[in-house]
Amino acid sequence: MSRIQAVKGTREFYPEEMALRNYIYEKVRAASQSFGYQEWDGPFIESIDLYAAKSGEELVRKQSFVFEDRGGDLVTLRPELTPSLARMIAAKQNELTFPLRWWSFGPFWRYEQPQKGRTREFFQWNIDMLGVDSPEADAELIAVAVTFLRSVGLDPRQATVFVNNRAFMNSQFDVLGIPREKWPDVSSLIDRRSKMEAAKWDAYALEIGLSQKQLDGLKTLLGDFDLWKKSEELVRLFTALDALGVRDYVKFDPNIMRGLLYYTGTVFEAFETSGSLRRAILGGGRYDNLLADVGGKPLPATGFAMGDVVIGIVLQENGLLPEFVPTPAPVLVTVFDKTLSMKSYALANELRRAGINTAVYPEPAKLPKQFKFADKMKMRVALVLGPDEVEKGRVVVKDLSNGSQQTVEKEATVQTVREILESKSAR
RNA sequence: GUGCCUGUAGCUCAACGGCAGAGCGCCACACUGUGGAUGUGGAUGUUGUGGGUUCGAAACCCAUCAGGCACCCCA
Structure with a gap:
């Protein structure tokens, strides 16, 4: 065919797909607003320098659509929203009313290898609370996520939010005598555990410099699903989740670490429990240092993001797509x-x-x-x-x-x- | 960016070196004032694209594009 096709990994929304996108948007809005969050948005095009600061080399160097504009400046289609958020907050830090609750739903682009659940162009729900440093704030964000999952018809057997705490895990690494400089390696080791054979994973652990004793201790940690009871923060978190009425959707899992470097405390990810897709529906956590890192005054923050692609597949596979009525005119x-x-x-x-x-x-x-x-x-x-x-x-x-x-x-x-x-x- | 698998009618697939087919959908008619059901008939197409091998290619080879799986990363 000599017909020009759509750019690889982009999305074409025929009315039926558009209806699903709007359905998700509608449920996202309802969940966000029911907790008092305000809608906002940033630019779709940003300077590459905005991300160079904090987003990690991978995202900037390999996963961004970068091009030169007519003035010769390097710009990029935004691959994520948090740096824009940090900048906009920092610019008006003295006039905004805190605690601040903001949400957004818009398009993002990442230059990745497209496959099921992963495209180069996608819509993402971002929602954050800034100015509050408490496990109860983290619990609220998780409750917003669960409110959404519930509103699209997913029950606790179909979707679960797995929770852990970075700082707490670090303290546990400390107890095992793992030096601070190895923590990032250990985090990515944990991240990878479900994807590797046990023997290979062990070998890899020793390779990054853990002793056999530390490895055994680590495995005990990762198998201990009551571990959260030792953490005052996590106990408060689960108490709040109970009060918020979402406890049945949430489980502690010491294996949840998340790749992004800027998380400092609570982290969480929602997964479909039974489906074919082993990708997170949504993920987030606490990132208390980000604002100071981009030049603002220190400001605690917590939030999460959800892409439209994975949730769309999950809804479809669970028979939860809303009936499609082609015409708006009855x-x-x-x-x-x-x-x-x-x-x-x-x-x-x-x-x-x-x-x-x-x-x-x-x-x-x-x-x-x-x-x-x-x-x-x-x-x-x-x-x-x-x-x-x-x-x-x-x-x-x-x-x-x-x-x-x-x-x-x-x-x-x-x-x-x-x-x-x-x-x-x-x- | 790397490795593997797959591209045939609008969709799902068959044909696997010898005349490109089926089901579903689509269109028309039965039904010149009434949809879903049924019946009858009809059109599906540069076999993703470009090149090569061969008397002959949808099939074999190379390249390229797209999709899928894994790595990587993550929503």
């Missing part, structure tokens, strides 16, 4: 023939003026064809204005969900249509 006014078409147009106008979304069949065609169209578009009501009706000043109103129809005075059309739309569909 009413079709058929066009009988050329001479009567203006009568149909005028009737549609009346319905619209009464606040009812109405489509007219755009040309004269056989009625079966027009009814098939209405059916495929999942319309609820079809109106017929033929010679008989026009002569008597009447309109045929048909409820497509059950096939019943009635002939009414033209003046009663709006009322009759409204009654059908408000009644339950028989379909």
Whole structure:
């Protein structure tokens, strides 16, 4: 094919996909706003330098869409939102009202190898609380996440949020006598455990310089799912989760570490428990140093992000996609023939003026064809204005969900249509 | 960026060196004033793209593009 195709990894939203995107957006908004978070957004294009500071070399060097603008500056399509957030907060740190609760849903780009659940262009929900340094704030963010998961129909058996605490794990490493400079290596070791064979993982652990005794101690830690009881922070977190009514979705898991370097305390990730996709639905945690790192005054922060791609697949695989109704207009006014078409147009106008979304069949065609169209578009009501009706000043109103129809005075059309739309569909 | 697998009708797939097919969907008609059901008929196409091998390529080889799996990373 010589046709120019879409750029690799980009998304084409046909109406059906667009409906899903909007559905997710709607549920994200509802969950965010139910906890009092404000919607905001940053630029889609940023200077590469913004990310060079803190996002990690991998993200900047290999995963960003970077290009030179016409003025010769290097710019990038944003690969993440947090640096923009940090800058915008730092710029108005003295005039914003804290604690600050912000959320956002928008497009991001990463130059990655596309595969299932991973595209180069994706939408991401970001939500953060800034200015509060407490496990209860972390618990609130987890509760927002669970509120969302619940609202799209996922129950605790289908989706679980796994929680750990970076600082606490570090203190445990300390107890094992693992020196501070090895902590990042140990973190990525833990991150990788589920992906490696046990023997190879052991070998790798020794390779990065752990003693056999430290390795044994580490394995005991990672197998201890009651470990959280030793952490005052985690105990407070779970107590708050209980009060917030989301405890049944959340589990402590010492194996959750998360790759990003800037997490300082609580970290969490939500996974689909049964599905084919072993990717996180959402992930986040506490990052208390980020604002100071980009030149602002120190400010504690906690938050998480969720991509639209994985959650879309999870919903689909669990049969939780909302029914797709192609048309936003539940009413079709058929066009009988050329001479009567203006009568149909005028009737549609009346319905619209009464606040009812109405489509007219755009040309004269056989009625079966027009009814098939209405059916495929999942319309609820079809109106017929033929010679008989026009002569008597009447309109045929048909409820497509059950096939019943009635002939009414033209003046009663709006009322009759409204009654059908408000009644339950028989379909 | 690396390794492996896969690209055939709108969709799911068959044909695996010898005339490109099926099911679903689509369109038309039965039904010139009524959709979903049924029946009958019809069109599906540069076999992802470009090159090579061969008398002959959808098939074999090379390149390229896209998708999938793993690595990497992560939403």
